[in-house]
Each structure stands twice: as C-alpha cells, then as structure tokens.
Amino acid sequence: MKQAKISEAVVRRLPIYLQVLNELHSREIQTVSSQELGVKLDLNPAQIRKDLAYFGEFGRKGIGYDVIYLIEKIRQILKVNQTIKVALVGAGNLGLALCNYNKYAKDNMKIAAVFDVHPxxxxxxxxxxxxxxxxxxxxxxxxxxxRIGIITVPAHEAQNVANQFIAAGVEGILNFAPAILRVPDDVRIHNADFTRELLSLAYYLNHEDGEGDTDESAMD
Known part of the structure; x- marks a missing residue:
C-alpha cells in the first residue's frame, strides 16, 4: 500500500465501491471498468481510478477491474477481511434494529455484545x-x-457511555445519539445523527438548484 495520506472522503467512498462490486459479483459479472462504476455511482471515473490508485494498481488497461480481486483488496484495505467485534449500548428500538441487521451481515464486523442500563x-x-x-x-x-462501540442511547446518557467505552479500551465509536461527544485523539468517532441529517435535508426541499450556495462561494 502506498504511504500517501489518505483523505477521509476516499475512505468513505471505499464501502460504496465494495457494495456495488458485491452486487456485480452476485450477478456473476467478472470484470468492470471505471466508466461502468462511474455510471452506477454517479461519480467521475477518474475519481474512482484515483481513489483506488492510492492503494495499488488493481485494474488492467482495456479490461478494467477483476470484480472478485477488487472485492478482496478493498476488504483488506477496510480490514473487514478479519473479524472485528463490536459492542452496542442501548437495547431500544434502534439498537434492536441494528442487531437484527447484524444477523444478516455478510462481513466480519459483528455486534458481539449488547448492554443496557434498564433492569x-x-x-x-x-x-x-x-x-x-x-x-x-x-x-x-x-x-x-x-474494538468498536455503538451508542444508541438518549443524548443525555451518550457522553457517559462513551466514557465507559473509552475506559474499557475501544478504538472507535459510532454514535447515533444526537449529542456532540468528547473523545481522546486516539479514539475515532463517527456520528450518525438522524435529526441533523433530516434538518439539513429539509433545507433543500424548497430551494431551486444552486440556491443557497451564494454565501458559501462568497466566503471562499
């Protein structure tokens, strides 16, 4: 693997590539070009090639990418070719839904334990x-x-749960609570705040294309 610093945007696109490749594999498609991936993902093919090139030369000119080989390589890059155990705190409706999804997950990242404070x-x-x-x-x-903790508790309980995860030694946290959590620099945190995403989505519902971008461009 190349030693160039990989941006978060690239890392976040890799699971999307993997999802599409798995779908192609399920249809017994053996090779795919960056152009074909670009059409499926509505991305510039050059961006896809650039993203993958950070990690190695996986394609062949005039042929494209071997689907199975690229699946294996992306799984290695994302480290889901090894078992990564996850713990979830909050056995409410969302926690239940995530555990039910976990039952059918095909990768090696599994919820291995569930915790709750309510007797x-x-x-x-x-x-x-x-x-x-x-x-x-x-x-x-x-x-x-x-190694990873998932938080699906009310906002006022989230920081306490995060603190307990950190003290226990988890390396990453996926937070579904609508709260901004403070964690040490050596613990990675990703937030999946439904409320925040819905509110930001609502902004665009009654805006014409391009409207709302003026202020941002003026600040550049």
Whole structure:
C-alpha cells in the first residue's frame, strides 16, 4: 500500500465501491471498468481510478477491474477481511434494529455484545445475543477483544457511555445519539445523527438548484 495520506472522503467512498462490486459479483459479472462504476455511482471515473490508485494498481488497461480481486483488496484495505467485534449500548428500538441487521451481515464486523442500563431489558434476548448490564461492559470488552462501540442511547446518557467505552479500551465509536461527544485523539468517532441529517435535508426541499450556495462561494 502506498504511504500517501489518505483523505477521509476516499475512505468513505471505499464501502460504496465494495457494495456495488458485491452486487456485480452476485450477478456473476467478472470484470468492470471505471466508466461502468462511474455510471452506477454517479461519480467521475477518474475519481474512482484515483481513489483506488492510492492503494495499488488493481485494474488492467482495456479490461478494467477483476470484480472478485477488487472485492478482496478493498476488504483488506477496510480490514473487514478479519473479524472485528463490536459492542452496542442501548437495547431500544434502534439498537434492536441494528442487531437484527447484524444477523444478516455478510462481513466480519459483528455486534458481539449488547448492554443496557434498564433492569427490564437486561437478560432479554436479541437474536443470539443476551442484553447485559452496564457493569459488565469493561470486562466483556476486554475478554471479547471488542474494538468498536455503538451508542444508541438518549443524548443525555451518550457522553457517559462513551466514557465507559473509552475506559474499557475501544478504538472507535459510532454514535447515533444526537449529542456532540468528547473523545481522546486516539479514539475515532463517527456520528450518525438522524435529526441533523433530516434538518439539513429539509433545507433543500424548497430551494431551486444552486440556491443557497451564494454565501458559501462568497466566503471562499
């Protein structure tokens, strides 16, 4: 792999490429060009080639990319060719939905443990998982080598849960709570705030194309 600094935008596009490649593989398509990927993803083919070139030379001129080979390489880059265990805190409706998705996930990133603070939820089953009390989080994270934590609790509880994940040694957090969390520099955090995304989407509903961009361009 090349040593150039990889931007976050590139990393976020890799799972999209993988999703499309998996779909092509399911249809027994063996090769695909950057032009064909560009059409499917509504991206410039040159951008796709540039993104992949950060990690190596995977295509062949005049032929394109071998679908299975590129799937394997992107899985290696994303490190989902190895098992990565995940813990989830918050066994509410969203937590339940994520665990149900986890049941059918085909990659090696799996929710291995679920925790909740409410006694009426502790001990209940979500598929093959048993909801455990928060007091067991640290020991389970250590014993199961859990590297990622998911937070699906109310906003006022989110920072406390994040603190417990950090103290237990997780390396990354996916936060679904509508709260801005403070974490150390060595812990990666991604936010999936539905409210924020819906509010920003609402802005564009009654705007014509291009409207609303004036202020941003004026500030450049």
């Amino acid at each position: 009426d939820k502790v001990g209940t089953h979500i598929n093959q998982l048993i909801v455990q009390p928060m007091k067991e989080l640290a020991s389970v994270v250590e014993s199961e080598n859990i």
